[in-house]
Amino acid sequence: MGELSKTAAYWVLRVLSFFFCMNETFFAPCPRGLENALATELGLLGAVAPKTSSGGVHFHGELSLAYRVNLESRLASRVLWHITRQPYRNEHDIYTIAYDIDWTRYFTAERTLRIDLAATHSPLTSLTYATLRIKDAVCDRFRAEGLERPFIDKQSPDVRVYAYLSEDEATIYLDTSGEALFKRGYRLHNEEAPLRENLAAGLLTLAGWTPDVPLFDPMCGGGTIAIEAALIAARQAPGLKRSFSFQKLNWFDGPTWQRLKQRARDAVRTAPESPMIFAGDISESAVEHAIACAAHINVADWINFSVADVRHREAPAPAGVWLTNPPYGVRLEDSDILAALYPALGTTLKKHFAGWHAWIFSSDSLLPKLIGLKPERRIPLFNGALDCRLYGFKMVKGSMRRIKPPRPKLPAPALP
Template sequence: MAERYFAPCPRGLEAALADELTQLGAAKVATTDGGVAFAGDLALAMHANLESRLASRILWRVGGGPYRNEKDVYALVHAIDWHRLFTPERTLRVDVAATRSPLTSLEFVTLRTKDAVCDRFRAERGIRPSVDKRAPDVRIYIYLTDRDAIVYVDTSGEPLFKRGYRRDADEAPLRENLAAGLLALARWTPEQTLLDPMCGSATIVIEAAMIAAQRAPGLKRSFGFQKLMWYDGPSWQRIKQSAHDRVREPSATPTIFGSDIDASAIAKAISNISAAQMNGFAAIERADVLTRSAPVSSGIVLANPPYGVRLSDQQQLAAFYPLLGDALKKRFAGWTAYLFSGDMRLPKLLGLKVAKRTPLYNGALDCRLFEIPLVAGSMRDGAMLKSKAR
């Protein structure tokens, strides 16, 4: 039977996620703002949770239809055979999201949804599940459009960007699925050398290493579907075992490099790489991006440079970015740089020509992935004059 799913993702990665899900065997793949709808069997939910590097969650559509008021939502939720989906001993949490819904209180919709699930359980089984907002066994999502209420059960549990390897987060780590998305947008493949010279806690480096190792991103964690009635432990173990068997050994010389100026960031990077079992796939060192050399003659630089919210930081960055532009131009001729930033001044201040700008969101922050080919002579004359005058 074809089940229907929706996978939310960071905005800007929808097309890349659609490709990824298609490769995993998804059918009827359709992108919308902020995610991808698709269809497949229940085994696909297990595969997508284990294998997707780009999705934030895999939501399983269990009901829905047109609504006009809270009563309609209650009826839609009550019509679902919840007692066939999970047992009343499981705890639950309900979340509601809406775009252009005529209903004024989403909190009231949340409450009525919870009531409808519990009332249905009580009618069928004589007992009802209790609510646990912090660590629920089962998460139910209601998505309200202007006309339809769609009911989902979350098969992921904790969001999929939590891979289970991050021991110690840097101050501004990228989400893991966003880092994997940047690699996809840069069309990086493990045959190419990759360097993140401002790697922080090494999120980009680790995501690249896992791709090179063919390691499924979810091998180290558990999932929401393990609390659902259809969960079949032995089948899941077989799926995981074959993902384990596929993992490659590192090659003799790493092609993935990370560096950062900050000693504590490097310590975190090393600890995270080890927790992700990616030792040997990446070389990490402490270095200043302004003075370090390229490890080989061509490859991809992919980084999210420091950015600032406060004015004093912004002023410092206005001095740093031109130096970064000079360093890239001088030491990385022959490479292509992909810089991810919410600072729209970046290309101008770098003084380098941008070949492509891909819009992306980091949470609510409007960002770009700037593609900058570093061919000799790529610095504009005007920018060279300006940086000399400084």
């Protein structure tokens, strides 16, 4: 071999080892509107070259980075491990792309399996059929290797394969998370319309809240915003109480995982004597439930809970961040109640919360206007498919311009 080809071979090997040993590619989906915040968070967790796209962030790193992101990310919904991306035209191509993957490298035949598929502008007529073809390809590949085929379990599979079809490309991922990451393991049952946990953490990030500043959620429901804030203040990794799909994959490295978990446990701080996170609700049962959830994830001591009508609230500190997700209309009869509540909210903020920064998260474009205060910020966000806004109001004593509330003529009710 000539000197030149030796050098070329060396560099090919270097590049291959870089790509195959160290540089895996991942995609972390998140609630739409949180992509930039997630990219920043992933960078802090050690992700290489995080790059946003609609509904998530692509990034690179070693496999152990996926462990860390699953354990510590407050904003990601999942961590998907990129396996392949290929052009396709029909279901047969999809089958071949999935069959060509050596699945036995990733998991054993004893693992149960689920396939999920999403598509935008795909020319295929039946996505269900395409999903079945991927399932067949994975099972056929196991049989071709002389092994049993894995069983399908749609409820609680060990391994989830995700396929994403664009107009002409199929991307196949292995899900390293399992249950979505917003399922932190502290929700005991659902109170009225709880926020997803990663969305609540995202609202705190967008509101610019930091643990040295008092926080108040006067309509806390199941307590999601306050509990997420307490987890941040306590430096408690949100995934400490749950397990993940990567633990079922062949390449799972137990000692590395135990090291990461121990480091996360060591980082946890104890609560101060006077907590600065305040939360409450008019419903006693909602507050009881929120306290139970907070206790379940060991942050009850970080939150000062109380039962009260928001209209009678006074500020618990001279300044801070008020962040809340008020009720919104699902039935027509809700309209009158809400049309009365929102102006009263504005009055309470104006009378008792001068010096505070108030943030209201709502899917209703009319109701925030009823509050009678001019929002300084309107941040678009999605709660699932629901188009929402995070409205920011700076409460300055005496200088807030009061907007005359529009007549309470409300549109068709929104979804919870």
